Amino acid sequence: MAAVPKAVSRGGPGALSVGVRRGSRETLVLLAFVLIPFGLEMFWTFWPALNSVYISLTQWDGIAPPVFVGLDNYARMWSDETFRTALRNTVIWLVLFGGLSVLGGLGLALLLDKPRKGIGVYRAIFFLPVVFSMVVTALVWRMIFQPDGVVNGLLAAVGLEDQARIWLGEPETALYALIVPALWRQVGYIMVLFLAGLKTVDPLLHEAAKVDGATAFERFRHVTLPQLRPITTVVLAVTVIDALRSFDIVWALTKGGPYHSSELLSTYQFSTGLLGSQLGYGSALAVVIFLLTVGTIVVYLVRSLRDEESA
Amino acid sequence: MSHPIVSRRGFLAGVGALGVASALSACATSTPSPAAGSGAKSTALQLKSRETSDGGRKAMQALLDEFVKANPQYKPTLNTMEPAAFQQQIRADLTLATPPDMLTWFAGEIASNFAKQGLLLDATSAFPADGYSKQFADLSTDASGKKIFVPTNYYWWGMFYRTSNFEKWDVSEPKTWDEFIALCKTLKGKGVSPIALPLADSAWLTASWFDYLNLRINGATFHRALLAGQEAYTDPRVAKVLDTWREVLPYLDPDGKGLAFQEGSAKWQQGKDAMFLAGTFLGDATPADVKADVNFFQFPIIDANVPVAEEAPLDGFIASARTANPEGATAFLKYVATPQAQELYLKTSGSTLIPANSNAKSPVSTPLLEKGRAMVASAADVTQFFNRDSNDDQLNALTTALVRFIDKPDEAGDILKQWQSDSAKARGN
Numbered sequence: 001m002a003a004v005p006k007a008v009s010r011g012g013p014g015a016l017s018v019g020v021r022r023g024s025r026e027t028l029v030l031l032a033f034v035l036i037p038f039g040l041e042m043f044w045t046f047w048p049a050l051n052s053v054y055i056s057l058t059q060w061d062g063i064a065p066p067v068f069v070g071l072d073n074y075a076r077m078w079s080d081e082t083f084r085t086a087l088r089n090t091v092i093w094l095v096l097f098g099g100l101s102v103l104g105g106l107g108l109a110l111l112l113d114k115p116r117k118g119i120g121v122y123r124a125i126f127f128l129p130v131v132f133s134m135v136v137t138a139l140v141w142r143m144i145f146q147p148d149g150v151v152n153g154l155l156a157a158v159g160l161e162d163q164a165r166i167w168l169g170e171p172e173t174a175l176y177a178l179i180v181p182a183l184w185r186q187v188g189y190i191m192v193l194f195l196a197g198l199k200t201v202d203p204l205l206h207e208a209a210k211v212d213g214a215t216a217f218e219r220f221r222h223v224t225l226p227q228l229r230p231i232t233t234v235v236l237a238v239t240v241i242d243a244l245r246s247f248d249i250v251w252a253l254t255k256g257g258p259y260h261s262s263e264l265l266s267t268y269q270f271s272t273g274l275l276g277s278q279l280g281y282g283s284a285l286a287v288v289i290f291l292l293t294v295g296t297i298v299v300y301l302v303r304s305l306r307d308e309e310s311a
Numbered sequence: 312m313s314h315p316i317v318s319r320r321g322f323l324a325g326v327g328a329l330g331v332a333s334a335l336s337a338c339a340t341s342t343p344s345p346a347a348g349s350g351a352k353s354t355a356l357q358l359k360s361r362e363t364s365d366g367g368r369k370a371m372q373a374l375l376d377e378f379v380k381a382n383p384q385y386k387p388t389l390n391t392m393e394p395a396a397f398q399q400q401i402r403a404d405l406t407l408a409t410p411p412d413m414l415t416w417f418a419g420e421i422a423s424n425f426a427k428q429g430l431l432l433d434a435t436s437a438f439p440a441d442g443y444s445k446q447f448a449d450l451s452t453d454a455s456g457k458k459i460f461v462p463t464n465y466y467w468w469g470m471f472y473r474t475s476n477f478e479k480w481d482v483s484e485p486k487t488w489d490e491f492i493a494l495c496k497t498l499k500g501k502g503v504s505p506i507a508l509p510l511a512d513s514a515w516l517t518a519s520w521f522d523y524l525n526l527r528i529n530g531a532t533f534h535r536a537l538l539a540g541q542e543a544y545t546d547p548r549v550a551k552v553l554d555t556w557r558e559v560l561p562y563l564d565p566d567g568k569g570l571a572f573q574e575g576s577a578k579w580q581q582g583k584d585a586m587f588l589a590g591t592f593l594g595d596a597t598p599a600d601v602k603a604d605v606n607f608f609q610f611p612i613i614d615a616n617v618p619v620a621e622e623a624p625l626d627g628f629i630a631s632a633r634t635a636n637p638e639g640a641t642a643f644l645k646y647v648a649t650p651q652a653q654e655l656y657l658k659t660s661g662s663t664l665i666p667a668n669s670n671a672k673s674p675v676s677t678p679l680l681e682k683g684r685a686m687v688a689s690a691a692d693v694t695q696f697f698n699r700d701s702n703d704d705q706l707n708a709l710t711t712a713l714v715r716f717i718d719k720p721d722e723a724g725d726i727l728k729q730w731q732s733d734s735a736k737a738r739g740n
Contacts, residue, residue, distance in 0.1 A: 059739070062402045063428050076736065081729070082711075142511075146574070147566035169511060169568030171718065257514060258568060259715040274399065276704040278737060 049290070056284035061277040073284035082260045083285070086268040089175055090292075093264060094243045097179050097186065102239055104183065105190025110220070112191070113198045127192055129185040138252030141181040142168070145253075168254050171261030178262055182249050186242065190235055197231030198224070233304045237297060244293045265289050353635040356387040356643065359404065359411035361397035362660070370659035371415075377655060378646050385639045398703075405430040410631040412640045418450040418625040419699035420538075422460050425629070426453035432630035432637060434458045437644035442668040446693050450625055461644045462627035462667035463653050466591040467683045468519055468696075469607035476582045477606075484608035488527075488555070491611040495562035498585050505562040507584035509575025510714060515706060516572075517713035518697035519588050522622055524552045527613040531620040531692040538701040540738050544712075544731040553716060553723050555613065560720055568717070590624070591663040591683065605679060609686055618691035624699055625667060704737035 056073055060066035077083045112123050129137065144150045145167040152164040167177040201224055209219045225232075247266040250256060256263035256271060269289060273282015360371045368391055375387045390411060392400070397415075404410055405425060416422055425431050431453075438451065438458040451460040477483065480501055485491040495505040508516060525534045529548045536542045537549070564584050567575060579587045580597055587593055594605040612619065628647055630640035646652050650671035657664055658674035665673060665684050673680055687693065698706035712730035716723060 063406060063425075063430065080736070082733075142571070145569070147569040166566065166569035255512070255514075257710075257714060258510070258718065259711045271707065272704075276707060276737065277402070277702065278704060 052283040052286055055279055056281075056287045058280045060279045062279050066280065069280070073281045074288075076281065077284070077288070082263060082268060085260050086256075086263040086265045089263060090244065090265045092175065093179065093246060094240065096176075097182055097246065098239045098243045100179075101183055101186040101190050102235060104187040105235070106194050108187060108191040109194030109198055110224075113195060123191075123195070127188040130189045130192075132185070134185070134248035135252050137181055137185060138249055141249075142253060145177055169258055171258055174254055174258060174262040178250050178253055181253075182246060186239075190239070193231060193235050193238070194228070197228045200231075201227045233301075236300060240296050240300065241293060244289065244296070265292070354384060354386050354639070356385050356413065356636055356639045357390055357411045358387060358643070359390045359392065359397070359414045361392060361394040361415050363391055363393055364660070364662075366660040366662060370656045373655055373659045374647060374652060377652065378643055381646070382639075382642055385636075385642070387639075387643070405631055405633075408633065409635065410633050412634040412636055413628050413630045413643050416460065416627065416629045417695065417699055418447075418460055418462060418627065419695040420701055421699070422629060423453055424702075426455075426457070426459040430632050431459040432632050432634060432640055432644075434461055434630065434641065434644050437461060437641050437648060439645075439648050439668070442648070442650065442670045444669060447625060447667055450693075450695070451627075460627055460629050461648045462625045463647050463656060464627075464664040464666050465623045465625045465687070466662075466664050467687050468523070468588065468590050468622040468624075469609060469683070469686070470611075471579070471587045471589050471593050471605060471607045472585060473580070473582060473601070473604050474606045475604050476585065479582075480585070485611050486609075488611045488613040492558055495559060499562060503582075504564040504584045505586060506559065506564065507575050507579040507587040508563050508567045508717075509570040509572050509578075510568045510717075511571045511574075513572040513575075514710040514714050515698070516589070517717070518706060518709055519590075519622070520556060521552065521709060521713060522694065522697050523588070523610040524556055524613070525549070526620040526622075526694065527610065527617060528552055528555060530617045531694055534620075534694060535700065538697070538705065540734070544727050544734060549727060550723065553720075553727070556716075557720050557723075560717060563717065568714070591679075594679065595663050603677075607679070607682070619689075620692035620694055621687050621690040622696055623687045623690075623693045624696045626664075627667065705734055708733035708737055 055066065057068060057070060058066035059069045059072070108126055112119055112126070132140075146152075147166050147169075151167060155161065155164050165173055167173050205223050205227075206219055209223050214222070245266060246264060247270065250262060250264055250267050251270070254262045256267040260268075265285060266289060269282055269285035272278050272285065276282070358371065358375060360368070362368060362371055368389075371389055371391070375389055379385060379387060401414065401416070404414065422431070434451075435458045438448070438461065443451070443462070447462050448458075451458050451462055453459045480498060480503060482494055482497055485494045498505040508520075510516070522534070525537070528551055533542060533548060537544070537546075543549075564570075564575075564578070566578075570578065575584070576587065576589075576593055576596060578584050579593075580601060588610070594602060594607075597605060609621075628644055630637075630644055634640045647656075648668060650666070650668050653666035653668050653671040654674050657666060661675070663677075663680060663683075665680065665687070673684070694700055697709060708730055711733060712726050716726050719726075
């Protein structure tokens with residue numbers, strides 16, 4: 001918005017009549033550049049979002065006129081056991097999927113950072129899962145997790161038959177069995193981001209630290225990590241968003257089952273609002289997911305920006 | 312210099328105008344009013360179908376082609392959509408200002424609901440006076456007595472097995488529940504897993520067990536009342552259903568909860584699982600050389616005093632109340648109700664289905680088909696299927712409860728309480 005007054009005064013006081021005319025045209029163009037994308041954004045993003053906030057306050061099956069019910073849908077969540085399971089699973093997902101993918105990605109990036117013979121092949125191997133569509137990934141992992149699939153076959157081969165399970169079919173294991181393929185993919189992606197970040201680390205600092213007698217860990221802690229800070233901000237924001245919007249792998253493998261034990265907020269929202277006909281409750285769930293995502297991101301960005309300012 | 316700026320501005324203004332125009336017409340919860348009668352009479356007719364199989368698609372096209380021969384004034388088109396997407400969109404489709412004129416659909420609660428909202432064309436004039444049994448005619452009628460659905464064919468559910476395998480294991484079809492349990496025990500003794508129930512992507516199959524057990528133990532009247540929400544799942548009669556089911560849980564293939572429907576039916580076909588409670592689609596999916604070996608028996612009788620009811624899901628057509636061409640849509644419905652049309656459809660599609668019009672003959676009559684037809688014809692009552700007699704929200708509540716029950720039968724009391732609460736919440740939307 002600050003660009004507009006600046007553009008108006010750009011004509012300058014000298015060539016007044018020409019300047020004003022040119023200035024006003026530029027103003028119009030500039031205004032158009034601001035207002036039209038803003039309008040489109042309003043229409044395509046905020047208007048539907050506001051609509052779903054409105055729908056979340058109603059009881060609506062998609063056909064009959066919606067009935068306004070106030071905050072009933074939100075109140076219903078408190079007594080909804082499935083919602084609590086989905087919320088708990090989403091938190092577990094955020095912590096395990098988010099945490100492990102960042103640690104794994106950073107670890108891999110550190111291992112594969114130094115130029116070595118054939119390093120490209122290793123990087124490619126770890127990045128490869130990112131290339132596959134999630135649905136294809138799900139097909140492969142479904143076979144791996146099958147009752148007579150690879151996992152149970154390996155367990156039997158090492159004499160652990162009694163540990164064999166139906167990984168995706170038992171409520172105790174389903175959620176964790178889903179996190180594995182999600183991680184398998186995400187780690188490669190995070191690795192690439194960190195590899196790019198590591199390229200910006202000044203090797204001279206490492207040299208200096210080495211001369212001063214710093215151990216490898218101390219160099220990582222006090223030289224590498226601080227310089228990775230900008231990329232870490234990006235990685236954490238991406239991870240939180242990816243974790244909260246995770247849907248495809250769960251839907252493709254278990255659809256949130258067995259009996260809601262691997263339900264995430266995203267899958268629960270989809271099955272109530274879109275597959276079922278409870279658009280009001282489904283929208284209320286969507287609003288909760290929206291608030292969680294935006295809330296986490298805003299809190300995180302505000303903190304990291306403040307850190308940067310004070311640094 | 313000014314030229315490109317002006318044209319760019321013009322372009323942007325145009326884009327903006329588009330946005331505003333669509334914004335004005337869009338409000339998420341508004342339902343457009345029916346299309347105002349356009350001056351010129353429309354000749355286009357769109358049939359939206361969820362028959363995605365090769366045979367099904369050809370058969371739909373064959374229906375339209377034959378229809379045009381008799382009614383050259385219409386220009387019908389076929390729009391086929393994958394069933395899950397079709398099901399999701401039908402609500403939107405029926406409320407469009409320019410909807411598809413005719414749609415494939417099924418008898419049951421959802422169609423009645425559409426009719427209650429005034430979304431379906433009155434098909435009374437298209438409905439033939441004779442040819443349909445009273446059951447089918449009733450299923451095609453809405454609360455106000457109008458016909459809103461034209462049934463064309465149905466299939467049946469049963470306990471499917473392979474004849475050669477039963478011979479190999481030296482066992483025969485059971486009639487009663489006790490015989491059924493004894494059969495399961497014998498099979499298990501021979502190292503065969505008695506019952507297939509793949510749940511990984513088809514937990515809805517549990518509904519077939521619930522439907523049949525409830526029909527056999529408590530009868531169709533209670534079943535309907537339960538599904539309509541007039542009875543509660545916490546009722547001791549429902550608890551009895553679960554208690555009875557519990558007797559066969561040890562005979563379910565324990566791998567079932569990790570298998571998808573395809574994998575489960577392959578296992579059944581290979582004879583690793585002996586029996587599969589399913590619809591005729593199970594046999595349709597087998598290779599040609601196996602088809603003749605596919606057989607079924609009626610779901611065992613549990614209480615001889617309860618009138619026998621069978622599941623015979625009825626498929627057919629509906630027409631949208633907002634169609635721009637009600638005469639054309641009605642003419643099409645009239646055509647598909649005829650024996651000729653139903654025979655043509657079954658001949659072209661090659662599926663194991665029975666024509667709904669009793670004057671129609673099955674073009675390919677197999678012993679399996681005749682056995683199925685006889686079973687449904689002798690039934691005292693006919694139900695559709697759990698989610699056809701209720702809706703998909705109710706089906707969700709059911710699968711949650713029953714998959715948990717298979718896993719933890721000791722928690723039955725808790726499960727039924729949860730089921731009742733889920734069901735009531737879904738009913739309140």
